[in-house]
Amino acid sequence: MFAEFLQFLVSGVTIGATYALVGLGFAVIYNASNVINFAQGEFVMIGGMATVSLIGLGVPMPLAILLAIAAAA
Structure with a gap:
């Protein structure tokens, strides 16, 4: 519990x-x-989707997070 x-x-x-x-x-x-600029939401989604996609491809999570940060930057 x-x-x-x-x-x-x-x-x-x-x-x-x-x-x-x-x-x-x-x-x-x-x-x-x-x-009002909503473009930041796109960067959050790009990072999240890139992380999930890379993990789905078998990339280890720490590396997937770093690659997603690079993709969103």
């Missing part, structure tokens, strides 16, 4: 931190340019 709670807690904090970083990026871009 405690192990499941701990897993859900870590997963929730991880996903929440990701959403917070994306939201912070939106706020910084809007405050700097007074333009």
Whole structure:
């Protein structure tokens, strides 16, 4: 029971931190340019989809994450 709670807690904090970083990026871009720019969402999706695709091809997860960061940059 405690192990499941701990897993859900870590997963929730991880996903929440990701959403917070994306939201912070939106706020910084809007405050700097007074333009709503949704292109950041594309970069988040490119990184996520690249990671999932590379893992599906059998690439080890740490390498897949690094390659996805390079693809989204």
